[in-house]
Amino acid sequence: MIRTSRPAVDPRVVPVFGTTREGQPLSYNRAPAPDLAPWLARLSVTRMRLAEGQTLACGLFADAAGIRIHLGGHAEVDTVHGVTHQERSAVFMGPQTKILPVRLSGDFVSVGVAYRPSACTPLLGPIMPQLVDRVTPALYWPEAQLLALFKASDHPEAQLQAIEGLFRERVAALRDIQPEPITARFEEIAFIDPAMSIAQAAREIGVDRRRLERLVVRDFGLPPKQVLRRARALDMASYLRGV
Structure with missing residues (x-):
């Protein structure tokens, strides 16, 4: 599901996107605000309500590293260093060379931000080769700060605007440093x-x-x-x- 416009936020309406007929997760996703376009590739919110005891098995194969902030449900991701278990957490998912198997359960809510590769080193330093096919704690911001930005019940567009505000502050702090x-x-x-x-x-x-x-x-x-x-x-x- 691709949406590039920014609809008016109605906090009374919190959509659940669920899955396709084939069982694959759907998401609300869009391009970043124009001032952040040199830094961020895209933003997304994924929401699903899975029945008790139900597990959705899928996979992640992304062309960009980035942050995923899990606000509800449970996620298991198979990485080169074993299985990671994520509930209410903020993680950095490094560059991928292969699909990472993922298993989801519960009332799952996740906010994602993909970095432009040209912005990774200015934002984080020259560490991308160390993070290939890895999931680590979120980089730069403390996990508690990222989690405090949202409630799982917030409207998806409000969640994306909140994370954009955080990146806007980070970019302003870099001053003359620009993407490569x-x-x-x-x-x-x-x-x-x-x-x-x-x-x-x-x-x-x-x-x-x-x-x-x-x-x-x-x-x-x-x-x-x-x-x-x-x-x-x-x-x-x-x-x-x-x-």
Whole structure:
């Protein structure tokens, strides 16, 4: 479910999005506010009411690292370091090279923020290669501060505006530090033409190939070839899902 507009927030109406006919979770998701577009890729809220004893098994395969704030229900995520159990918590999900199996139960509510790869290093430092296929405690902000922003019953749009406010403060504190333009351009190439060779991508961007490879590994956490391979896999998955 894709929504790019910002509807008026009616606090009396709190939608539950549930699942598709195939049992996959639906979410309210949108692009960030224009001033945050260089920093954030997208924001989302997922809500489901699962019957007592019911577990929804699915998977997560994202093209961007980011924060997930769990406000209700229970989530189990299989990572390279074992199974993580998340209830009321805030976690950082690093870059992915493969699908991470997920199991959900209870009245599940989760707020998600995906970072633009070009913004990861300015926001967090050069740590993306250490976080591949990992789930860690939320980075930069204390978990209690993130959880205090919301109630599970808040309207989804209000929740997204609250997290945008927090990022707006963080970006203002960075002052003259900006997202990496070379990485930003490579992200565009991964969306537009993921079959492009690394040598051609370097020529398109106007940068030495070794510099491109170094910056992509730093900011995406993955080598350029793997980023493009993942983009092709996600394109094919979208096609197969009818997106």
